[in-house]
């Protein structure tokens with residue numbers, strides 16, 4: 001995974017609560033067997049009409065927001081389906097940071113596995129960012145190392161779990177890290193796995 | 204020892220390693236996979252030359268994307284076909300047990316896990332699907348994961364996790380006649396909201412839960428995710444053991460006795476501590492139906508479409524306006540006056556034999572409204588067979604329902620079963636998000652009994668008055 005250090009870019013705001021993963025990437029895009037190329041499906045039903053033409057006034061279709069690297073939304077972002085296609089679509093579109101008041105658990109975890117930084121902000125800070133984003137000239141800077149969001153008249157410290165931060169900063173692969181503990185896994189299997197736990201398949 | 208909840212017990216029994224920031228490597232006992240969220244995980248394994256650590260603790264089935272008619276003609280949609288074929292290929296390559304599409308045991312992952320005895324109390328169980336919470340009905344710590352985590356489990360049989368908080372949901376009082384498990388869970392989601400359970404694992408207790416059948420408990424746990432909870436748990440009891448005994452994959456003989464002995468220790472200790480407690484008076488619950496585009500937008504069938512202006516929170520007001528606009532409803536409209544076009548009975552929430560029996564009971568000797576298209580999609584091949592042995596298919600067909608092959612079908616409309624724009628559906632599934640059942644489609648979530656009533660009347664209707 002690519003290392004995440006700093007992101008600087010345009011912010012697109014989607015001022016809705018409960019933005020669900022069906023909205024972020026509708027099911028017709030789940031038929032792929034690849035991780036890549038999902039950017040075109042991001043917020044598809046909000047971005048394109050039934051004939052497939054761009055809906056002009058949707059934020060991600062507008063200049064310069066079509067080049068946003070940061071997304072800001074309200075409460076419970078990413079609820080619903082566990083589909084990792086949601087972060088894949090965000091990444092493919094170019095989004096690196098999502099700011100929201102709160103996130104649904106599975107989506108939140110999925111972000112870190114794909115080099116996206118999800119940040120929980122207080123309502124006040126969120127409003128500040130949303131207002132700031134209304135001016136298309138305004139860039140926002142997100143620095144993971146110092147945990148600071150900055151921009152024109154903005155200086156926000158944010159919280160993040162130290163372990164997740166370390167993984168993002170170093171671009172570590174979770175599986176590699178876990179496999180370093182292979183001996184413990186084996187020990188666990190030898191001592192803790194009950195005999196009845198292994199299913200006897202008859203295929 | 205400190206009194207523990209069932210969550211605490213399962214968690215502590217599965218810790219492989221703990222790191223300094225509170226994350227743990229947790230051992231995973233059961234892994235269900237399907238065609239939609241697994242191909243990229245297998246690709247990852249191949250790219251990194253990794254193996255599947257415990258193939259036999261894994262079980263695969265195609266469900267999300269399969270057709271529910273004319274199966275003998277194969278899968279027509281080329282992308283769906285590739286996904287299913289990719290699953291077959293991956294399972295062969297990595298030695299994972301797999302139920303093919305024409306196998307009687309094929310069905311929705313969350314229905315076949317319990318049905319086969321693959322789901323067991325006290326286990327950790329995961330699947331690349333958010334409704335994995337269903338399996339909590341057996342006292343299994345079960346939750347949905349993303350594809351990267353699917354890959355992580357395949358190659359390490361573990362996940363890196365932080366413990367969830369404990370949320371006790373205690374039901375008091377008796378249900379009124381005609382009220383179902385679906386009404387109970389919809390009512391709960393309405394009360395605590397779709398984010399009310401974020402960061403928690405729910406534990407459901409009370410006489411109501413004790414009296415519920417295993418199928419009803421599964422309906423409750425299934426929709427825990429719709430309240431934001433990572434998982435839902437119900438302590439295993441004699442009913443749980445009776446359900447699982449002699450299932451194909453459940454332990455046998457001496458192993459079974461050892462397992463039951465262990466499982467009986469799993470219920471939460473009397474003085475266990477919870478981070479949050481909610482008491483729900485079950486006697487007040489009425490038949491529920493959703494009116495909006497989030498499962499929390501729910502109300503009694505005998506109430507009205509709400510007025511957005513009555514919501515104090517400005518944001519909620521805006522979202523209600525948006526929802527009503529999408530749903531084509533006006534504030535103040537009676538919910539039981541809303542005409543519907545389609546009825547869908549199925550999904551991992553309500554696609555089990557008991558659900559079909561209950562819906563069929565309402566339909567005996569009746570015809571559905573001729574303007575309505577209605578279909579039943581059994582949750583698995585075995586559910587379908589059982590229903591046919593009981594003659595339920597005949598009841599459905601005689602009333603005007605279609606009788607389909609098992610799969611997720613119109614729960615998420617990945618196959619050809621979908622709503623047209625503005626088409627209105629009474630659905631026993633679990634999500635009424637915008638576009639969930641087809642672009643522009645309008646979904647009203649309700650119980651199988653209420654779905655049957657809606658089919659007969661051609662509109663949302665209180666089943667108790669049928």
Ligand code: SF4
Nearest residue numbers: 334550551611614615
């Ligand atoms: S029936 Fe619906 S909710 Fe259940 S697994 Fe299938 S798509 Fe998901």
